[in-house]
Amino acid sequence: MKSANSLLYQRIAQNLIDDIGKGVWRVGDQLPSEEQLASRYKVSRFTIRSALNRIQSKGMISRRRRLGTTVQNERPLETMVQEVRTVDELFQYPEGTRLKVLRASNFSTDVSVANFLGCAVGSKWTKIETIRLSQNRSPVCLTEIYVPEAYKSVKDHIGKDSTPAFKLLERHFQVVAQEINAEISAGNITSARSKQLHVEPDSASLILIRRYRNAAGELLEVSTSEHPASRFTYSFNLNYRR
Amino acid sequence: MKSANSLLYQRIAQNLIDDIGKGVWRVGDQLPSEEQLASRYKVSRFTIRSALNRIQSKGMISRRRRLGTTVQNERPLETMVQEVRTVDELFQYPEGTRLKVLRASNFSTDVSVANFLGCAVGSKWTKIETIRLSQNRSPVCLTEIYVPEAYKSVKDHIGKDSTPAFKLLERHFQVVAQEINAEISAGNITSARSKQLHVEPDSASLILIRRYRNAAGELLEVSTSEHPASRFTYSFNLNYRR
DNA sequence: AAGTGGTCTAGACCACAGG
DNA sequence: CTGTGGTCTAGACCACTTC
Numbered sequence: 001m002k003s004a005n006s007l008l009y010q011r012i013a014q015n016l017i018d019d020i021g022k023g024v025w026r027v028g029d030q031l032p033s034e035e036q037l038a039s040r041y042k043v044s045r046f047t048i049r050s051a052l053n054r055i056q057s058k059g060m061i062s063r064r065r066r067l068g069t070t071v072q073n074e075r076p077l078e079t080m081v082q083e084v085r086t087v088d089e090l091f092q093y094p095e096g097t098r099l100k101v102l103r104a105s106n107f108s109t110d111v112s113v114a115n116f117l118g119c120a121v122g123s124k125w126t127k128i129e130t131i132r133l134s135q136n137r138s139p140v141c142l143t144e145i146y147v148p149e150a151y152k153s154v155k156d157h158i159g160k161d162s163t164p165a166f167k168l169l170e171r172h173f174q175v176v177a178q179e180i181n182a183e184i185s186a187g188n189i190t191s192a193r194s195k196q197l198h199v200e201p202d203s204a205s206l207i208l209i210r211r212y213r214n215a216a217g218e219l220l221e222v223s224t225s226e227h228p229a230s231r232f233t234y235s236f237n238l239n240y241r242r
Numbered sequence: 243m244k245s246a247n248s249l250l251y252q253r254i255a256q257n258l259i260d261d262i263g264k265g266v267w268r269v270g271d272q273l274p275s276e277e278q279l280a281s282r283y284k285v286s287r288f289t290i291r292s293a294l295n296r297i298q299s300k301g302m303i304s305r306r307r308r309l310g311t312t313v314q315n316e317r318p319l320e321t322m323v324q325e326v327r328t329v330d331e332l333f334q335y336p337e338g339t340r341l342k343v344l345r346a347s348n349f350s351t352d353v354s355v356a357n358f359l360g361c362a363v364g365s366k367w368t369k370i371e372t373i374r375l376s377q378n379r380s381p382v383c384l385t386e387i388y389v390p391e392a393y394k395s396v397k398d399h400i401g402k403d404s405t406p407a408f409k410l411l412e413r414h415f416q417v418v419a420q421e422i423n424a425e426i427s428a429g430n431i432t433s434a435r436s437k438q439l440h441v442e443p444d445s446a447s448l449i450l451i452r453r454y455r456n457a458a459g460e461l462l463e464v465s466t467s468e469h470p471a472s473r474f475t476y477s478f479n480l481n482y483r484r
Numbered sequence: 485a486a487g488t489g490g491t492c493t494a495g496a497c498c499a500c501a502g503g
Numbered sequence: 504c505t506g507t508g509g510t511c512t513a514g515a516c517c518a519c520t521t522c
Contacts, residue, residue, distance in 0.1 A: 007509090008510075008511075009510080009511085033487080033488065033489080034488080034489065035487095043511080043512085044511060044512045044513060044514090045512095045513085045514095046510090046511060046512070047510080047511060047512085049489085052489095063488095063489060063490095064488080064519085064520085065487095065488055065489045065490070065518065065519045065520065066486090066489075066519060066520040067488070067519095067520070067521080068487090068488060068489075069488090069489080077327060078328075079325055080325070080326040080329075080332060080422070081323060081324070081325055082323070082324035082326075082480075083321055083322070083323055084322040084323075084324075084480065085319060085321055086320075087320075087322075090322060090480065177482065178481065178482050179479060179480065179481050179482070180479070180480045180481075181477065181478070181479050181480075182477065182478055182479075183475050183476070183477045184426050184448070184475065184477070185448060185471065185474070185475040185476070186428040186429075186446045186447055186448035186469075186471035186474075187428075187471055188445075188446050188471070203430075204428045204429060204430050204446035204471070205428055205446070206426070206427060206428035206448075227428075229427065229428035229429055229430070229446070232427070232428075233425050233426065233427040234426040234427070235423065235424065235425045235426070236424055237421060237422070237423050237424075238324075238326065238332065238421065238423075238424070239420065239421050239422075240419065240420055240421070249490090250491075251491080251492085275506080275507065275508080276507080276508065277507090285492080286493045286494060286495090287493095287494090287495095288491085288492060288493070288494090289491080289492060289493085291508085291509090292492090294508095305507095305508060305509095306500090306501085306507080306508075307499065307500045307501065307506095307507055307508045307509070308499090308500055308501040308505090308507045309501070309502085309507070309508085310506090310507060310508075311507090311508080
């Protein structure tokens, strides 16, 4: 193996990456077995596996028993990663703010609501209308929480502490949120809502929609939050993995 | 070791995780060396290392030569991850849209601008004003791109194709963007800008600010984009790693 | 049945960071 | 110098999946 200095498995990994880039193996091709690579490079299978781990972590190969190692991409995937270590970081509401339940109601989804929620038409849901208040009792945002009617009773737990509603679902029902989808858009606050938020009617707002799904992809909760433009900015960081 | 069925290193990892949770080892404590753990569990050091890898991937321990293995957290870090596989996913502008340069100007940062950009007061920057147009030439958003004056000439490359400005910086100057910070807020479109965007003055808008930094944390570019509320929604997914 | 990757053993030497 | 984790060897058996 060429130049010394670096580590064996790193050099072998780079060598294989280069080969894939040069088209020695193309996407869909199968790499030689670990045993064959070991004898080809005159190293142990352990070292080959370390090299393949490295290549796999770059998204270039997949490995399956019996099927072998298959090329997935010609070049390392350039992935940007946002890591959110705590739920608070995702929600970004300062400590001390509280959610207060205003109203709860049941309904059957019609076409437009089903489309908005991303669920089947005619399923039974509960809508929980809430307002988030800061420590000095001034309104931060209006939040509507939609849950399947089976989870209706979460409303009695909301506002007791700062636990997000989907965590309450996990605690009180046997469900686990696996994926969250967020949509951010701008809008204008309706007259009725502007009074609750203490702003001018029709003033600009930032709207966050969050959809929570379990591992099977089933909807657990949808929430919409409307913030007066001046009171909220959503911020996040992304890092390149190179 | 308790119940069979699962794999050796997984059971050992779970055992150690439980011990840490029970307070057998506390945050800051040093775990026994790999050698000691191997003899304690009567397995090879390889198996112990597999178990420790697993625990490390959960953010519970750090490992350093000579210093040993140190407990970092009492419980597995519940991390949410957003992966953006391509730059396009981050920008989310449909294909066919183009950036058109309107104007470029140099300036020295005063206090307020330096604060907004997140750079030193008095440094020299270039502001490139652009508009993004859809295929049918209707305006999508107004984008202002700020770069250190040394990179001023990027303006001649913007709009030639759909490459984002920070990628152009990487191509034409010896810099690499490592981290992107994004801020999303709502606002109102000023009268002058509303004409360019073909909307009513003072109507609601979604504003995206992106800051690009190299590995040393130095600012490479800051861009602000203002979108009429009806024309843009920012959407992303987060997944739990359990 | 056969061949692949996944797990595991029992060693060895090296690189790094304290004392 | 010493002890730690990091790398590496040369084997072995197992689990899975396709034939």
